[in-house]
Structures are given as structure tokens and as C-alpha cells.
Amino acid sequence: MVKNIIIKPILSEKSDKLISKQNKYSFVVDKKANKVEIQKALQSMFPSVTVVDVNTGIMPAKVKTRNTRSGLVKGRFSAYKKAIVTLSPGDELDFYTN
Numbered sequence: 001m002v003k004n005i006i007i008k009p010i011l012s013e014k015s016d017k018l019i020s021k022q023n024k025y026s027f028v029v030d031k032k033a034n035k036v037e038i039q040k041a042l043q044s045m046f047p048s049v050t051v052v053d054v055n056t057g058i059m060p061a062k063v064k065t066r067n068t069r070s071g072l073v074k075g076r077f078s079a080y081k082k083a084i085v086t087l088s089p090g091d092e093l094d095f096y097t098n
Contacts, residue, residue, distance in 0.1 A: 006029055010028060027083045029056070038083050054083055054085050061076055
């Protein structure tokens with residue numbers, strides 16, 4: 001059984017700063033994946049890239065409320081695991097063309 005380790009890249013202002021200044025890319029990954037699996041999955045997806053370091057963290061779930069006409073609506077964002085991957089100098093990933 002092949003599990004999808006890398007779910008999607010995180011594209012935000014903070015991740016753009018990490019990419020431009022420190023060559024670090026952020027991804028949402030499977031909660032059960034470890035650092036070695038994340039590194040191998042990224043190198044298999046992008047063979048021309050060498051991964052130097054992988055940092056992971058589990059982002060907690062958040063409760064959100066909003067006001068609507070019918071009253072207060074409460075919702076929840078699920079928890080997820082985030083991986084910040086450092087690439088070797090000179091390597092880069094292009095998310096927009098693939």
C-alpha cells in the first residue's frame with residue numbers, strides 16, 4: 001500500500017519569506033510520516049533536489065466562530081502535521097508549473 005506522504009505545499013507570506021531567504025519549503029504531510037519518509041518522498045517527487053534537513057511539527061486544531069443571520073456558528077479546523085524542508089544551496093522547487 002502506497003500512502004501519500006506529502007499532501008500539499010503551504011503557500012503563504014511566511015513560507016515565501018522562508019523560501020527566498022533560507023531556501024526552506026513548507027508542506028502539509030501525513031500525520032504518521034516520519035522525517036526519513038518525508039525526505040525520501042520529496043526526493044522521489046523532485047529527483048534533481050537534495051534535501052539537507054527536515055523539521056516537523058503538529059499544528060493543533062483550532063475552533064473558529066462566525067456570526068451569521070441565523071446566529072453564532074461554531075466550526076473547527078483539523079490538526080495537521082507540517083514539515084519544513086531545507087534544500088541545498090542552489091536547489092529550488094517550482095510549484096506553479098507542475
